[in-house]
Amino acid sequence: MSDPVSFGPDLADVFGPSQTDGGPDLVQLLTPEGERVHHPEFDHDFSAEELRGLYRDMVLTRRIDVEATALQRHGELGIWAQLLGQEAAQIGAGRALRPQDYVFPTYREHGVAYCKGVDPLRLLGLFRGVDQGGWDPNENNFGLYTIVIGAQTLHATGYAMGMQRDGVVGTGDPDRDSAVIAHFGDGASSQGDVNEAFIFAASYNAPVVFFCQNNQWAISEPIERQTRIPLYQRALGFGFPGIRVDGNDVLATYAVTKAALQRAREGNGPSFVEAYTYRMGAHTTTDDPTRYRLNDELEHWKLKDPIERLKVYLRRNGLVDQEFFDDLDAEAKELGHHLREGCKALPDPKPLDQFGYVFSEITDEIAAQRDEFAAYLASFEGSTTTAGGHS
Amino acid sequence: MSNQKITLAKGLNMGLRKAMEDDDKVLLMGEDVGKLGGVFRITDGLQKDFGEDRVIDSPLAESGIVGTAVGMALRGYRPVVEIQFDGFVYPAYDQIVCQVAKYTYRSQGKVKMPIVIRIPFGGGIGAVEHHSESPEAQFAHTPGLKVVACSNPVDGYWMIQQAIAHDDPVIFLEPKRQYHADKAELDESATPEPLFTSRVVRAGSDATVLAYGPTVKTALKCAEAAESEGRSLEVIDLRTLSPLDMAPVYESVRRTGRCVVTHEAHVNLGMGAELAARVTEECFYSLEAPVLRVGAFDTPYPPSRIEEEYLPDLDRVLDAVDRSFAY
Numbered sequence: 001m002s003d004p005v006s007f008g009p010d011l012a013d014v015f016g017p018s019q020t021d022g023g024p025d026l027v028q029l030l031t032p033e034g035e036r037v038h039h040p041e042f043d044h045d046f047s048a049e050e051l052r053g054l055y056r057d058m059v060l061t062r063r064i065d066v067e068a069t070a071l072q073r074h075g076e077l078g079i080w081a082q083l084l085g086q087e088a089a090q091i092g093a094g095r096a097l098r099p100q101d102y103v104f105p106t107y108r109e110h111g112v113a114y115c116k117g118v119d120p121l122r123l124l125g126l127f128r129g130v131d132q133g134g135w136d137p138n139e140n141n142f143g144l145y146t147i148v149i150g151a152q153t154l155h156a157t158g159y160a161m162g163m164q165r166d167g168v169v170g171t172g173d174p175d176r177d178s179a180v181i182a183h184f185g186d187g188a189s190s191q192g193d194v195n196e197a198f199i200f201a202a203s204y205n206a207p208v209v210f211f212c213q214n215n216q217w218a219i220s221e222p223i224e225r226q227t228r229i230p231l232y233q234r235a236l237g238f239g240f241p242g243i244r245v246d247g248n249d250v251l252a253t254y255a256v257t258k259a260a261l262q263r264a265r266e267g268n269g270p271s272f273v274e275a276y277t278y279r280m281g282a283h284t285t286t287d288d289p290t291r292y293r294l295n296d297e298l299e300h301w302k303l304k305d306p307i308e309r310l311k312v313y314l315r316r317n318g319l320v321d322q323e324f325f326d327d328l329d330a331e332a333k334e335l336g337h338h339l340r341e342g343c344k345a346l347p348d349p350k351p352l353d354q355f356g357y358v359f360s361e362i363t364d365e366i367a368a369q370r371d372e373f374a375a376y377l378a379s380f381e382g383s384t385t386t387a388g389g390h391s
Numbered sequence: 392m393s394n395q396k397i398t399l400a401k402g403l404n405m406g407l408r409k410a411m412e413d414d415d416k417v418l419l420m421g422e423d424v425g426k427l428g429g430v431f432r433i434t435d436g437l438q439k440d441f442g443e444d445r446v447i448d449s450p451l452a453e454s455g456i457v458g459t460a461v462g463m464a465l466r467g468y469r470p471v472v473e474i475q476f477d478g479f480v481y482p483a484y485d486q487i488v489c490q491v492a493k494y495t496y497r498s499q500g501k502v503k504m505p506i507v508i509r510i511p512f513g514g515g516i517g518a519v520e521h522h523s524e525s526p527e528a529q530f531a532h533t534p535g536l537k538v539v540a541c542s543n544p545v546d547g548y549w550m551i552q553q554a555i556a557h558d559d560p561v562i563f564l565e566p567k568r569q570y571h572a573d574k575a576e577l578d579e580s581a582t583p584e585p586l587f588t589s590r591v592v593r594a595g596s597d598a599t600v601l602a603y604g605p606t607v608k609t610a611l612k613c614a615e616a617a618e619s620e621g622r623s624l625e626v627i628d629l630r631t632l633s634p635l636d637m638a639p640v641y642e643s644v645r646r647t648g649r650c651v652v653t654h655e656a657h658v659n660l661g662m663g664a665e666l667a668a669r670v671t672e673e674c675f676y677s678l679e680a681p682v683l684r685v686g687a688f689d690t691p692y693p694p695s696r697i698e699e700e701y702l703p704d705l706d707r708v709l710d711a712v713d714r715s716f717a718y
């Protein structure tokens with residue numbers, strides 16, 4: 001038997017032992033126990049106001065999620081993609097954005113949408129089946145939810161390349177300099193599109209932050225199926241830095257994303273943020289995670305709840321009083337009411353209108369199909385039997 | 392062995408199991424096909440029984456799934472890959488069209504590509520965008536691919552085994568709306584019809600309705616409704632879309648003189664267009680009316696709250712039959 005061939009460095013030396021709890025590079029500013037810790041590179045002097053704001057955002061985001069999940073259970077939504085457990089990752093990223101920054105979301109970015117000022121009710125349309133994303137992406141600089149895994153990362157990169165050409169990168173004017181954030185999941189990191197987005201962004205030094213919520217699962221497949229090394233370490237291979245942040249720590253996610261966005265705005269190119277988090281719920285309301293993951297894992301992550309740790313910190317430091325919680329509770333209730341009532345009142349699409357959305361202007365061919373269809377539908381009117389008299 | 396009543400999902404699951412028992416070169420691959428058994432549970436229990444080497448949960452990348460299937464086929468395996476939903480086949484489109492479809496031709500027949508690409512297709516399940524599409528024409532249009540669509544549990548059981556045993560690549564379309572719908576009795580000792588054949592599923596004399604996949608059920612309902620009005624419709628389940636098995640179609644249309652084709656896919660350049668052209672060429676002097684097509688408008692699949700209005704249903708197919716008779 002010959003000795004095994006040696007080829008390059010031992011990966012274990014390069015990447016260290018397998019990292020189950022985020023590993024030594026995990027950026028954290030608030031421990032699961034609610035302890036404020038400091039980081040030499042990424043930190044931020046949070047005011048009490050800011051901390052309360054982040055807490056409020058997470059509570060309201062969870063409320064959106066809980067309400068929508070209940071609406072699905074009651075048959076008002078066809079499906080819902082829950083974000084339970086990912087509130088800090090989304091609020092941290094969402095609050096780091098400036099108005100001129102642009103977001104390319106997946107289908108789960110309800111918290112980021114909320115930060116960007118999209119009425120959460122608008123998010124429900126897609127899941128109810130009345131539209132495919134009813135909001136105007138340019139109104140809030142928040143793109144349409146993208147269901148085809150990873151496709152939006154290329155759109156984000158192209159958008160960022162447009163920003164470069166528009167001269168809104170690296171001018172030194174904080175109100176002008178802009179960046180793009182591309183959201184995607186751990187599973188998405190395997191898609192060709194995502195890897196091509198990395199290449200393009202690196203090649204053109206595009207002002208885009210690749211923000212990956214590693215929630216440990218892609219439906220039933222664990223992160224180990226997608227990668228052998230921590231995802232953030234992949235970035236270097238593409239030519240830009242990658243940082244792993246505790247995605248259940250809203251402070252750290254905010255600080256890291258803020259720095260990544262600022263770097264992009266200043267013209268220093270793309271970066272990768274891996275928000276290390278956990279999908280506490282099912283993949284969607286039609287999924288049954290008991291078929292593929294252990295309850296122990298869920299229990300373990302419950303201890304790292306993103307909302308709870310900030311609550312502990314706020315309380316311990318006397319930054320909140322009962323009135324704050326009462327007000328927030330009332331606000332959340334009102335939001336719930338808005339979603340429940342609003343959802344049921346969302347108008348169904350009008351079949352004939354749909355023909356008009358295919359092109360910027362309807363073609364004669366499609367108009368003819370619409371008119372034929374209209375005549376066909378009209379043939380039912382006033383009759384208790386169906387078209388053509390068929391019962 | 393006693394006969395059992397099974398759903399389409401069960402038929403496919405049993406068929407896959409049988410194919411894996413019969414030939415240890417058969418492998419399954421796809422997203423979530425392992426522990427989860429696929430989002431539709433078609434591969435339920437198979438990883439447990441055949442192991443992770445034969446039922447492979449893949450990384451989330453369709454081009455990767457189909458591209459590696461090509462390599463495994465070259466190595467003598469018979470990969471059966473699952474595309475999770477119709478709308479997610481496109482990242483693999485390049486591999487399917489440029490590689491899977493052409494390898495045999497490129498190698499002048501020296502290499503075979505016994506790959507089955509299973510695609511749950513069609514709408515009517517209240518899903519969000521990309522989960523209700525009917526991409527069959529894109530594959531039937533591609534030389535080097537065979538395309539079949541099952542419509543019922545028993546066909547599901549046999550056709551998947553036949554597709555796997557076949558030496559050419561097969562795009563295997565499964566009407567997802569039917570997965571857990573009707574049950575049918577399966578006789579595992581029966582001899583199935585050959586794979587690339589169409590079949591008269593209801594005899595009739597006044598008009599011929601051609602359907603496949605999810606619209607077979609619709610066509611059969613139409614025939615029932617028409618009967619109460621004194622019209623006798625013959626329904627043909629095409630089963631194979633490429634190659635087409637036209638003999639039973641011509642025979643039928645020559646008798647009935649009328650032909651309506653229905654599919655959920657877009658009418659424009661859809662299967663119906665090819666069928667209409669062939670029927671017109673071969674049955675020209677028997678036709679009492681032009682071949683009429685019922686399918687999707689030239690719009691993307693609509694939001695699900697109104698999908699039932701867009702899908703070819705009983706009324707729209709009967710309306711076409713009426714129009715055929717009005718000529």
Ligand SMILES: Cc1ncc(C[n+]2csc(CCOP(=O)(O)OP(=O)(O)O)c2C)c(N)n1
Nearest residue numbers: 147148149185186187188217218219422479
């Ligand atoms: C191209 C494509 N393939 C498959 C799917 C089906 N699908 C939807 S979500 C999902 C898993 C995504 O996992 P990840 O990227 O980790 O995001 P998460 O859902 O965990 O937020 C899959 C396979 C899809 N939407 N698009």
Ligand SMILES: [Mg+2]
Nearest residue numbers: 185186217218
């Ligand atoms: Mg994930």
